[in-house]
Amino acid sequence: MIICANKMEYPLRTQCQRAHKQVMSGETERVSLLFTKALVSRGSVDAVSQQMASHPQYLESFLRTQHYILHMDGPLPLPYRHYIALMAAAQHHCNYLVYLHSAQFLRVGGDPLWLQGLQAAPPRLRLLDHINKVLAHQPWLTACSHIQTLLKAGEQCWSLAELVQAVVILAHCHSLCSFVFGCDTDADFVPLPKSTNGVPPIFCPLDAANGNTNSLDSSCDMVCLKERIQKSQEEREKREELLLQTQTLQQTDIEEEEEMMCFTDPTHFITDPDLCYQEFARREQEHFQVFRVQDYSWEDHGFSLVNRLYSDIGHLLDDRFRSVTTLPSTHSPDLKRAVWNYIHCVLGIRYDDYDYGEVNRLLERDLKMYIKAVACFPDATKTPVCPLSLAPLKPSERIHVNLLIMEARLQAELLYALRAITQYMIA
Helix, strand or coil: CHHHHHHHHHHHHHHHHHHHHHHHHHHHHHHHHHHHHHHHHHCCCCHHHHHHCCCHHHHHHHHHHHHHHHHCCCCCCHHHHHHHHHHHHHCCCCHHHHHHHHHHHHHCCCCHHHHHCHHHCCHHHHCCHHHHHHHHHCHHHCCHHHHHHHHCCHHHCCCHHHHHHHHHHHHHHHHHHHHHHHCCCCCCCCCCCCCCCCCCCCCCCCHHHHCCCCCCCCCCCHHHHHHHHHHHHHHHHHHHHHHHHHCCCCHHHHHHHHHHHHCCCHHHHCCCCCCCCCCCCCHHHCCCCCEECCCCCHHHHHHHHHHHHCCCHHHHHHHHHHHHHCCCCCCCHHHHHHHHHHHHHHCCEECCCCCCHHHHHHCCHHHHHHHHHHHHCHHHHHCCCCCHHHCCCCHHHHHHHHHHHHHHHHHHHHHHHHHHHHHHHHC
16 A cells, blocks of 8 residues: 555645746746847846846736836837936936936937036926926825916926826836845946947846846846847847948947937036935924825725726736735745835835734844835935845745835825825815
């Protein structure tokens, strides 16, 4: 009987192993497909997508949302969208995102002169400066009066639909800065001085081009992926060669645009360099009221408002929030919730039904310091910020923590902005 049991156990174990390989193969294929789509449409796979590749379910949701707000139907013209994203990234001195959106801004027909700095932008865009810096550094200061100023600014006024899309872009890019710095993407970024084919580049050069593929999870089939990348790149180069043969390029103008784009200085888009994150819970700031989720939540209030004013974005954002909390991880659900609620807490948002003693019980001091730094002042992580507790984690697990930080911060900024919009609408 024992022998028989062992014979039955072996094929069962084999089936489990095969099933696991099939799942891993499916995930690898999913990542490869996403990367191939990026190569065909953009000619490159950006470093952020490479970092997120260890969580393909989330990556797909993230790319879908980002593509929608930056490229699909919406009230704002495409150059405005990338310029707003650039303004948001500049608040955290994120060279990687400033470069990326400068390039895309030019690619969709943006005026190169605007890249000289915020003072060169149209007055309507300059009006966004205040809410941009407040959401980035002290979102609890977002008030109904800020919304009123934007919606009643005479000839330069914003429509409600335009403002909602702008707020979503700002919050998306602020939180993405946290991910970029948390994963050291900005530290490894070096702008490309000249494009090789006369076309403004879309993304910064990848470490993968130099043989550094550590940012990809080991489960990815690198051989298959590299073959697809090489094949897609060759096809793209052939198309571009044919295009160059049939068109006369104004090389001088292009070189001027590239020169301006490559040296876009984030500080030229910052009007208040002294504004930064401050402790919400300081005693002398007790006049700031705690944001209670029971009074205004994403599920009961924010989702319906943003979805009504900016069609379908609520569903896309909701899918991001859900996917990041359900990703496979060694972290327990309680620890994930502790990370999420801790980030909201340092940004002034509280849950009445949560025991905050769980935060101190589940999160080590070094991990709390890391989470707070990446969420609240990510550009300060250019210098070491006690990431000791993250060192033993696998790369994919560290990325998962950074994804939680990014999404919790995104939701917090949206809650503050949408509550202010709601207060304006019912005033």
